[in-house]
Amino acid sequence: MHLSLLFWLMLSVPGYVLVRLASPRDLNSGVLGSVSLSYLAVCAVLSPISVLCYVGHLPVAVLSTACVLMCVGGVLYATMRRWWGDIAKLLASGVSIGALIVLLDLIMAARVGGHFGGDARLHLARIRFLLEHGISNQDPFVDFPCFFAIYHTNLIHALQASCSQLTGIDYLGVWSASLVWAKLVIAGACYFLAYCVFRRRWAAWASAILFVTWRGPVTYVVYPNQLASYWLVPLMIGFAVQAARPQGAWSVPLKLAAGSLVLGQVHGLYAVLGGMVIAPALGGLLLIRMIRRQGQGLFLAVCLVALGVAAPFVLIGRKTVSPLPASAQVSSDPHRSDFHQWENGWWSFKLERSFLGQGFVGLPLLGAGAAVALAWRRRRQAAVVVGVTAAIACILFVPPVCTAAVHILGRAWMVARLDGLLAPLLAVLGAGTLAFVIEPITRPPMNTSSV
Numbered sequence: 054m055h056l057s058l059l060f061w062l063m064l065s066v067p068g069y070v071l072v073r074l075a076s077p078r079d080l081n082s083g084v085l086g087s088v089s090l091s092y093l094a095v096c097a098v099l100s101p102i103s104v105l106c107y108v109g110h111l112p113v114a115v116l117s118t119a120c121v122l123m124c125v126g127g128v129l130y131a132t133m134r135r136w137w138g139d140i141a142k143l144l145a146s147g148v149s150i151g152a153l154i155v156l157l158d159l160i161m162a163a164r165v166g167g168h169f170g171g172d173a174r175l176h177l178a179r180i181r182f183l184l185e186h187g188i189s190n191q192d193p194f195v196d197f198p199c200f201f202a203i204y205h206t207n208l209i210h211a212l213q214a215s216c217s218q219l220t221g222i223d224y225l226g227v228w229s230a231s232l233v234w235a236k237l238v239i240a241g242a243c244y245f246l247a248y249c250v251f252r253r254r255w256a257a258w259a260s261a262i263l264f265v266t267w268r269g270p271v272t273y274v275v276y277p278n279q280l281a282s283y284w285l286v287p288l289m290i291g292f293a294v295q296a297a298r299p300q301g302a303w304s305v306p307l308k309l310a311a312g313s314l315v316l317g318q319v320h321g322l323y324a325v326l327g328g329m330v331i332a333p334a335l336g337g338l339l340l341i342r343m344i345r346r347q348g349q350g351l352f353l354a355v356c357l358v359a360l361g362v363a364a365p366f367v368l369i370g371r372k373t374v375s376p377l378p379a380s381a382q383v384s385s386d387p388h389r390s391d392f393h394q395w396e397n398g399w400w401s402f403k404l405e406r407s408f409l410g411q412g413f414v415g416l417p418l419l420g421a422g423a424a425v426a427l428a429w430r431r432r433r434q435a436a437v438v439v440g441v442t443a444a445i446a447c448i449l450f451v452p453p454v455c456t457a458a459v460h461i462l463g464r465a466w467m468v469a470r471l472d473g474l475l476a477p478l479l480a481v482l483g484a485g486t487l488a489f490v491i492e493p494i495t496r497p498p499m500n501t502s503s504v
Contacts, residue, residue: 056220057230058163061092064120067127068095069140076304082248084147085155085261089241092234093288095123096208097311100318106188107206113183117215151258155240158265162236166229168273173228176276179204180224183214202373206366208318209277228275235275235284240265242287243477247485249291250426250434259488264480281323282470285316287477289360293331294437296356297338301349309359317363321370324363325462326471329448332360334440391469392455399452400459402468407449408475415479422482425490435482442478445471 068091072079075094080087102119105111131137167173179201182193188211192199204210213231217224240261247260264283268274274283289312296305316324339353391406409415419442426435448458449471458468 057216057222057227058233060120060216060220061231061234063124064095065091066131067098067123068092070127070130070136071095071098073136076302076308078302079245080143082245083254083257084143085152085241086245086248086257087143087241089238089245089284089288092238093285093311093315096212096315098123099212100208100314103188103208103211103318104206106211107190110187110189112187113211113214113218116188116211117218120212120215121219149258151262154262155237155265158240158269159233159236161269162232162272163230165232165272167232167235167275169225169228171273172276173273176204176210177224177228179207179210180213180217180228183210184217184224188214200373202370204277204320205370205373206318207277208315209280231275232272235280236265236268239268239274239280239283242284242291243480246287246291246294246438246477247481249294250438250481251431251485251489253489253492255492256485256489260477260480260483260485263484264477267476267480277320278323278470281316281320282473283477285312285319286323286327286474288312289316289327289331290438290441290478293335293356293441294434296335296353297433297437299347301352301356303352306352306355306359309356310362313360313362317366321363321367322462322467322470324367326467326474328360328363329458330441330444330471330474332357333444334437335360337440338437389465392465395452399456400465401452401455402449402472404450407472408479409446415475418483419475419479422479422486426482426486429486429490431489435486438478438481442475442482445474445478 065088069087071094072087072090076090079090082090099116099119103116106113106116131140169177178193182191183189190201190205192201213224213227216222216231217227220227222230243264244257244261248254248257251257268283271279273279289309292305292308292312295301295308313324313327316327335353335357339350339357342348342353343350391403392400393403394400404410404416407415409419423435423439423442426432427439429435448454448468455468459465462468
């Protein structure tokens with residue numbers, strides 16, 4: 054298990070180098086957010102090699118070699134530029150009570166390991182198939198050639214197969230240890246999103262701690278759908294928040310494109326869901342700036358286009374899976390009990406089934422946090438997160454919109470997956486806003502008396 058964790062640790066080094074070269078300002082967020090961004094960067098660079106391996110049915114050794122070369126290159130470049138001192142300072146800056154809580158969660162994850170029941174059997178079969186037969190999109194459960202449409206071209210499966218090959222650890226051990234890496238990048242994504250909104254590490258830590266508290270007992274966050282909803286989509290929302298700056302950097306659309314590229318290879322559905330909720334926020338921002346003639350129209354338009362980088366992966370998966378008839382899209386869905394059917398044939402997600410309705414805490418916390426955030430100094434950045442949250446709520450709870458979304462996506466459970474995206478947003482608008490408001494109160498007064 055320790056060697057498996059060393060594999061993920063080494064991958065963060067070239068990721069750090071890439072982030073520092075492409076968007077060094079993001080490193081100011083702190084160690085937790087930087088780690089999550091580093092893995093996104095390294096996955097984006099490995100994506101073309103992974104796609105080539107799937108298309109050419111190449112052995113796992115090709116991707117493993119690419120991982121080794123990236124790690125060696127990252128170490129050599131960081132040494133040549135004398136960045137190890139800066140890396141040590143970055144790690145030291147993260148020492149806090151929040152870091153201790155996240156570390157305890159990671160230690161418990163290392164002791165317990167990843168979930169092996171339910172859908173994990175599918176992912177384990179997929180990783181084993183890649184190791185034994187090479188990287189391809191063949192369905193591991195079918196004896197004749199059959200395209201594996203659900204998780205085709207999956208980058209996480211390929212990386213876990215490479216980890217097993219390079220470390221010599223059985224794929225079951227790799228899967229179990231991957232829970233530590235998954236929890237780390239997920240906590241980092243929530244942290245980074247909160248930092249993009251409030252630009253305060255205290256608010257970012259508060260958001261991450263609340264989210265870790267909610268998801269701490271969960272051992273299946275290593276699933277691709279969990280990584281997509283809690284790691285990649287929150288990072289992309291954070292990039293959308295960066296686009297709201299008066300002078301947005303052109304690295305923002307590059308980061309959105311990288312997030313979309315990786316998201317399409319982790320779980321294509323979330324590339325669609327992410328685009329559905331992020332695009333309205335960016336589109337609204339574009340419209341406001343056009344009305345006010347504030348410029349940056351081209352910049353925001355490029356950001357919107359960058360969300361579509363995952364389209365080829367989505368279209369391939371969609372083309373190979375035939376949708377159910379409209380009359381059966383909800384009635385045959387295993388999650389149909391999560392929806393309310395109206396007399397006119399419309400459908401809507403039940404609030405009591407939603408993350409916001411459980412315990413009657415989520416909705417008041419979200420509403421209060423959003424109201425305060427919009428009234429405070431970072432209202433422009435908070436408006437993007439509130440806009441994304443409003444888009445999710447509109448799709449889930451407004452019957453005509455929810456019904457249209459079910460018909461467009463083809464499955465009711467796909468619409469229900471939007472509810473999971475509310476968790477990090479609630480952590481940011483709830484705990485993050487509270488920490489941002491009370492931080493000035495807790496600061497000791499400055500001594501302005503003259504000597």
